[in-house]
Structures are given as structure tokens and as C-alpha cells.
Amino acid sequence: GDSVTQMEGPVTLSEEAFLTINCTYTATGYPSLFWYVQYPGEGLQLLLKATKADDKGSNKGFEATYRKETTSFHLEKGSVQVSDSAVYFCALILTGGGNKLTFGTGTQLKVEL
Amino acid sequence: GAVVSQHPSRVICKSGTSVKIECRSLDFQATTMFWYRQFPKKSLMLMATSNEGSKATYEQGVEKDKFLINHASLTLSTLTVTSAHPEDSSFYICSAREGTAGNTIYFGEGSWLTVV
Numbered sequence: 001g002d003s004v005t006q007m008e009g010p011v012t013l014s015e016e017a018f019l020t021i022n023c024t025y026t027a028t029g030y031p032s033l034f035w036y037v038q039y040p041g042e043g044l045q046l047l048l049k050a051t052k053a054d055d056k057g058s059n060k061g062f063e064a065t066y067r068k069e070t071t072s073f074h075l076e077k078g079s080v081q082v083s084d085s086a087v088y089f090c091a092l093i094l095t096g097g098g099n100k101l102t103f104g105t106g107t108q109l110k111v112e113l
Numbered sequence: 114g115a116v117v118s119q120h121p122s123r124v125i126c127k128s129g130t131s132v133k134i135e136c137r138s139l140d141f142q143a144t145t146m147f148w149y150r151q152f153p154k155k156s157l158m159l160m161a162t163s164n165e166g167s168k169a170t171y172e173q174g175v176e177k178d179k180f181l182i183n184h185a186s187l188t189l190s191t192l193t194v195t196s197a198h199p200e201d202s203s204f205y206i207c208s209a210r211e212g213t214a215g216n217t218i219y220f221g222e223g224s225w226l227t228v229v
Binding site for chain 2: 093100
């Protein structure tokens with residue numbers, strides 16, 4: 001079946017450090033890939049997405065590139081801020097009829113001064 | 114991006130009573146909505162898929178008679194927790210699929226349910 005694997009957290013970084021959160025997937029078809037962010041006590045917000053191979057999604061300084069050859073969609077940010085502290089979820093949905101998001105387990109990011 | 118709104122954001126109810134949570138897509142029509150439950154420091158657990166005008170499809174292990182889902186219009190789905198018990202206390206999140214293009218799913222803000 002389809003699945004998403006994320007690196008385990010928590011990830012603790014100092015402000016202005018470089019962030020990478022790894023995400024790999026397995027899928028029977030051609031998925032669209034997403035990163036969602038959940039701030040404490042809130043719902044999920046779509047952070048960025050990519051719908052086909054080699055697409056790069058970007059938003060608020062975060063980037064992720066859809067790598068079909070390595071089945072990966074790693075999330076990166078060049079300089080994190082304390083306000084980026086949250087839980088980040090990688091997810092996929094199959095293109096062409098799939099209705100359900102398949103989530104990774106989430107990675108908690110803590111950014112300290 | 115598209116907006117999905119949930120109401121109420123927090124609710125406290127007594128054991129044995131029922132409570133309804135609403136999920137609305139504010140600026141798009143959602144033929145499909147999803148209801149999730151999230152336990153502390155855990156990922157989201159899909160409870161059911163709600164299709165406008167038809168019965169919801171429940172995931173294995175989710176009691177359909179306890180968690181009633183209604184999707185009466187293209188912008189509104191409701192989750193009713195019937196005969197609530199303290200173990201039903203949780204964070205419930207809905208999402209809606211924007212059907213125009215891209216298979217993008219947007220989430221509501223979530224609803225905290227506490228059963229006392």
C-alpha cells in the first residue's frame with residue numbers, strides 16, 4: 001500500500017540554522033506530494049505542494065522538490081525562526097481519483113534562541 | 114488558499130450527551146470531506162470520508178453509530194458524537210477536497226472535545 005516515512009523527531013535547532021526534514025514515500029501510482037504544518041493547538045495548514053516529478057514547492061522560505069528517482073520530498077529551510085516551531089507532516093495523494101491523504105507520522109521541530 | 118472552517122473550536126459536554134461539530138468550506142465547493150481524530154503528540158487518524166448526498170465511508174474500527182456524519186450540502190459536513198464518553202475526548206479535524214484541480218486538501222482549525 002501507499003505510505004509516507006518521515007524522520008523521527010523532535011528536531012531541535014538554534015535560530016537561523018538550516019533545516020532539513022526527510023520524507024520518502026511509496027506509492028502504486030503517481031502521487032501529488034504535500035507538506036502540512038500544525039502549530040500547537042491548531043489544525044493543519046498547507047505549507048507547500050508538488051504535483052509531478054521535479055516540481056519544487058515553496059512557501060514562507062520552505063522548499064521541497066519532488067524527486068521521483070529517490071521517491072523523496074525533503075523539506076528544507078535556509079534559516080529557521082522560533083516561530084517555525086511546529087509539527088510538520090509529509091503527505092501524499094494519488095493523482096487521478098485517489099481521495100485520501102496518506103500522512104507520515106509528523107516531525108516536531110523546536111527552534112530555540 | 115481555500116478556507117475550511119470548523120465550529121466550535123472548543124466544546125465541553127457531559128457524559129451521555131451528544132455534540133455536533135460543523136465543517137464548512139467557505140470559498141469552494143467540496144464534494145468530499147474527511148474527518149480525522151488526533152491524539153496528543155500523534156499523527157492524524159482518518160475516521161471517515163464524507164461524500165455530499167451519500168452515506169459516509171467509515172474506516173475500520175470506527176463506530177458509525179457513535180460518530181454520525183452528515184454531508185448535506187457541498188459546503189457543509191457535520192460530525193455528531195453520540196452518547197459521548199470521556200474516552201471520546203480528543204482533537205477532531207475536518208478537511209475538504211478542492212475538486213477543481215490538483216487534488217489539494219485543506220484542513221479546518223480543529224475542534225477540541227472534552228467529555229466530563
